[in-house]
Amino acid sequence: ELQCSALDGDGDPTLKEMTYDIGYGEQTFLAYVEPDVKTFYTGDPPASTKVIPKFDGLATKFINMSNKQVHLYWEPYEGGELAAIEMLEPFSATGTASHPGHIFVFADADKNILERVYIEEHPNNNYAYDPYFVEDDPEATDDVLQKELNEEEYDKYIQWLDTLNFSDQYLEFTGRAYIANYLRNRPLHHIWRADYFGQEHWVETRETHFEQVPPQEVLTRIEDVGSERIMEESQPRLLSEYRTPGQTKLNMTLKVLSVAPRVFEISNFLSPTEVDHILQTAGAITLGRSSIGDIGKGQDKSIEDSSISDTRTSLNSWISRETSPIFDAIYRRAADLMRIDEALLRDRGPDEYSDWPTSGSLAESLQLVHYDPGQKYTAHHDFGFSDLDDPNKDKRFTQATRFATLLLYLNSEGLEGGETTFPRWSNAESFDQLRVNPQEGKAVLFYSQLPDGNLDDFSQHAALPPREGEKWLMNLWVWDPKYAD
Ligand SMILES: O=C(O)CCC(=O)C(=O)O
Numbered sequence: 001e002l003q004c005s006a007l008d009g010d011g012d013p014t015l016k017e018m019t020y021d022i023g024y025g026e027q028t029f030l031a032y033v034e035p036d037v038k039t040f041y042t043g044d045p046p047a048s049t050k051v052i053p054k055f056d057g058l059a060t061k062f063i064n065m066s067n068k069q070v071h072l073y074w075e076p077y078e079g080g081e082l083a084a085i086e087m088l089e090p091f092s093a094t095g096t097a098s099h100p101g102h103i104f105v106f107a108d109a110d111k112n113i114l115e116r117v118y119i120e121e122h123p124n125n126n127y128a129y130d131p132y133f134v135e136d137d138p139e140a141t142d143d144v145l146q147k148e149l150n151e152e153e154y155d156k157y158i159q160w161l162d163t164l165n166f167s168d169q170y171l172e173f174t175g176r177a178y179i180a181n182y183l184r185n186r187p188l189h190h191i192w193r194a195d196y197f198g199q200e201h202w203v204e205t206r207e208t209h210f211e212q213v214p215p216q217e218v219l220t221r222i223e224d225v226g227s228e229r230i231m232e233e234s235q236p237r238l239l240s241e242y243r244t245p246g247q248t249k250l251n252m253t254l255k256v257l258s259v260a261p262r263v264f265e266i267s268n269f270l271s272p273t274e275v276d277h278i279l280q281t282a283g284a285i286t287l288g289r290s291s292i293g294d295i296g297k298g299q300d301k302s303i304e305d306s307s308i309s310d311t312r313t314s315l316n317s318w319i320s321r322e323t324s325p326i327f328d329a330i331y332r333r334a335a336d337l338m339r340i341d342e343a344l345l346r347d348r349g350p351d352e353y354s355d356w357p358t359s360g361s362l363a364e365s366l367q368l369v370h371y372d373p374g375q376k377y378t379a380h381h382d383f384g385f386s387d388l389d390d391p392n393k394d395k396r397f398t399q400a401t402r403f404a405t406l407l408l409y410l411n412s413e414g415l416e417g418g419e420t421t422f423p424r425w426s427n428a429e430s431f432d433q434l435r436v437n438p439q440e441g442k443a444v445l446f447y448s449q450l451p452d453g454n455l456d457d458f459s460q461h462a463a464l465p466p467r468e469g470e471k472w473l474m475n476l477w478v479w480d481p482k483y484a485d
């Protein structure tokens with residue numbers, strides 16, 4: 001059995017019972033409450049209160065509470081043309097990273113303005129277009145709703161209303177808005193605790209490091225599928241003769257860099273041999289200009305929402321887990337690191353997790369990213385915004401979005417700058433962003449979801465441009481509770 005320092009059954013002390021009432025009587029919910037910042041420090045805290053970060057960006061969610069298609073635009077500060085972001089279907093939502101003072105517009109197809117939205121500070125994350133609401137007059141509102149909406153539409157309207165009402169009470173209890181939809185399940189996957197800066201966890205993996213480059217002819221594509229890929233404990237790992245001799249287990253250490261959001265550093269996650277193999281594979285690939293919104297609804301929306309934008313100026317490409325036994329080993333090691341069954345990070349056979357609604361991998365292919373000096377990725381969230389739950393679907397598996405990101409740094413020599421930053425990290429000492437230096441072989445794990453199922457606005461992060469040299473990195477994204485349909 002693989003060992004680790006996490007004590008299962010302890011629960012997560014950040015989850016607190018909250019009582020709320022959104023019109024159906026009193027109910028309880030285990031809500032994530034960010035602990036007092038003083039507890040983030042093992043010694044004397046530098047101050048007794050949280051610093052207000054210099055960076056004021058936040059996740060903004062736009063909800064169309066009408067039965068008409070509504071177009072969302074961004075109004076540039078210079079007062080130029082409205083920039084189209086997205087068309088919102090009736091009762092759907094979208095979102096993007098934004099800043100206080102930004103102006104968005106709900107309009108019809110002819111750009112006739114229905115409502116102008118002024119973005120405020122965190123925690124004002126939710127912005128709804130509701131043409132039916134009559135101020136201070138619930139009866140008149142109800143009359144309008146009865147007149148304008150059919151039964152199914154009315155139900156959807158109420159679902160959004162419940163979400164907004166819940167968010168208000170959640171905000172009062174936790175200090176954050178609820179930016180999932182009422183009521184999203186807690187993540188199915190393990191979330192490592194982050195109690196204080198510098199806290200260390202450890203976890204074992206059988207996927208020890210490759211130490212020698214295997215000859216090209218054995219680095220072939222993995223053809224096995226489903227349960228053929230299950231590896232028994234006693235079975236040697238793939239190509240073990242090229243790995244650290246005499247070692248059957250590798251002990252990985254996760255060190256807490258940030259408590260909220262939860263960010264962990266794992267140095268030497270990849271060996272130099274593995275990094276070489278990745279970069280060699282990369283050399284054979286043509287990278288394309290990074291687009292935003294590669295993978296279905298709600299991903300990485302930028303304000304411009306053009307698929308190619310100034311938000312992300314790097315180049316990227318995708319590499320599947322099956323590319324070679326080394327890539328497979330990286331996924332298996334990552335699964336152990338996150339304490340997720342490796343079977344969930346690949347397509348599964350009919351006998352694996354057969355009660356799950358999809359048999360597809362919960363992980364995306366590895367996204368290989370290359371930055372030249374000056375190229376960057378401005379602050380964004382990796383999660384996306386989901387549509388309303390389908391009442392006919394198992395609630396455990398709705399509101400799928402990215403759950404965790406594992407960043408794999410592939411080079412550092414000759415690189416200056418290019419840090420990954422978390423500009424909204426909670427701390428008591430610096431209003432500046434948390435900077436993570438790229439270091440060859442290092443991994444950074446962070447969560448886009450909170451232990452209570454809400455999305456973590458503070459998971460916002462950016463890639464600073466290299467000042468000198470190039471930067472190579474890979475993203476491994478794991479979804480919860482499933483990937484796509
Ligand atoms: O390059 C980095 O450091 C971060 C990249 C990132 O956040 C992304 O690709 O989503």
Ligand SMILES: [Fe+2]
Pocket residue numbers: 380381382461
């Ligand atoms: Fe990202």
